[in-house]
Amino acid sequence: MSTAASTSSAFSRPTRSEGTTMPDLNWIDVESIGVEGKGWTDTDSFYDRFPARAQPLIPPGVWEHANHSAGLCAHFQTNASQIHARWSLDPDRPLAMGHMPATGVSGLDLYVHHPTLGYRFLACATPDQPNNESQLANLPDAVPRTYRLYLPLYNQLQKLEIAVEPQADLQPIAPRTEKPILYYGTSITQGGCAARPGMAFPSIIGRRIDRPHINLGFSGNGRCEPEVIDLIAELDPCIFVIDTVANMGAELVDQRMTNSVRQLRAARPDTPILLIESPAYDLPLRLTGQQIPRPTGNVALQNAYDSLIADGLTDLHYLPGPSLLGPDCEGAVDGTHPTDLGFMRMADAITPALQQILK
């Protein structure tokens, strides 16, 4: 690959080069802090999203994305003024995609907690190689604050450490134990194409609804296979959010959606389920401003929902697609994958629906 095709951070925060390191830092492995957003502990690699035993059971395309750290985050408290991170990524994966920057695909995103405003963006670390080190914060004071660090959306994190200046104290905060919101879906669910990990729509919602969440978005592979639904049904979330239409199309939705919902409900009789239409801008919407005809996948999802409701299924909810990304077609990079603008709009639409269901 030529130099011209490489990523570069001409005007972004500098990332320290491989092989050099700050002196006098005590590095703490984030594995020892623990991360929130993991559905299973029996994973092959610490940051995997599916257990090791899933590999022979599920399609390779799902498994290949299950080792991306989408939706995972770590919490800690420190009185440090300087916060550093170093992290190792899969050397065989691209750091960026053509329509998604390295910051979102492979970067780290640090938020700081404010007592009344909640978690606020503080800094994003940009990778430029598989092994990176970056100073995330250089604050003017050294008072105790609580932090949330979001992990890469589309890369496998092989190791992640954080450090503060030697005289500062860093206390891990254990992952919360409340029942999480569980999202199962597509590349959009996984966070493509957020500019940074904290802007995937489940992460934005996670700053508005004070609960953990689990992101089971698998780019190109959210297809409701019974084996995948079996795995998801092992978990005990406060709600299942199913957002797979964009990877299924009408035919697969017809074949699999009602069974998937029944399978989840059988495993978790008291857990609400929310079905979300595909938010993608279809061609009629781009050309005319109207979804006429309505996308067939969304029609199939509505049919599945109607049929389940007619059969007496309760606590099953539905969110139409056209409102999710906004009718102006400006919220995606390619008509399908939301930018931070589209993800903010999705969070604006989905948050009140979840709050209504979970209240």
Added chain:
Amino acid sequence: MSTAASTSSAFSRPTRSEGTTMPDLNWIDVESIGVEGKGWTDTDSFYDRFPARAQPLIPPGVWEHANHSAGLCAHFQTNASQIHARWSLDPDRPLAMGHMPATGVSGLDLYVHHPTLGYRFLACATPDQPNNESQLANLPDAVPRTYRLYLPLYNQLQKLEIAVEPQADLQPIAPRTEKPILYYGTSITQGGCAARPGMAFPSIIGRRIDRPHINLGFSGNGRCEPEVIDLIAELDPCIFVIDTVANMGAELVDQRMTNSVRQLRAARPDTPILLIESPAYDLPLRLTGQQIPRPTGNVALQNAYDSLIADGLTDLHYLPGPSLLGPDCEGAVDGTHPTDLGFMRMADAITPALQQILK
């Protein structure tokens, strides 16, 4: 550079490989159509933003960015169902930056005109090498439509051609001749870090206010040097929008801003001038939700404005920074450079100010 550091479009629209081409297409050089957004015709390369004679006069950092095609767009009408583009970029420049995807840095962004809704996003072409070919549109019908094609924000376009299927007709639309809105500023003005070229804030505003615009944003180099202001004063826009604080800091603003405004006013006595504060999220805003103390560069700009008004300068306008990107600090990838979310918010704030001044 290793493969791992390269960009890749794992789930984006495929771009045709170098060396292959669609058969039976009549390629039209966009130079023959003409582009809107050029301030000068006596440029070295067709897509340059400053005239060739500027090179010995201005700082190298400004000149290096003046050959990026930020803000340029071409218009055409066609009854084609298929629209193709092929374009050549500077082989020595990166296709992407660590915090800005290749689509925004080096891609093409096609909008289609709707009679009542205006220009709407249709497709974005993703580059993966210096020479690219991409099918931008594959429509279900073949009716006459008007298109706007935005050019790369952070790369030099060496050649750009478009083509439609052989039986279709393509008519160039000449650049509009109304006085343009002229923006002079920083990396933010140039469009860093939009996901695609149409989402730079001047481009968004250009879809809301029916006028051409000229983007003279120079990443890291918007510093109001007298030689640069001399060049800008050659142009005859409907308004000068000055957005340089983030590259100047308080000291340079103190030294240069009042003189710059007087220089522009002397050259164009009847042209309004709008000064815009830096929209960047400073550390106090991130940590506390409030800009206390106020960024010194913005204080200096306000002082310059107050002093000019006190001296009797008329038709000079001012837009404060905190409202531009939104107080939640979610609109930038690194705290400074807006994502599409931040650019939409900037357009929302700046558009009514411009409409008020230009009415």
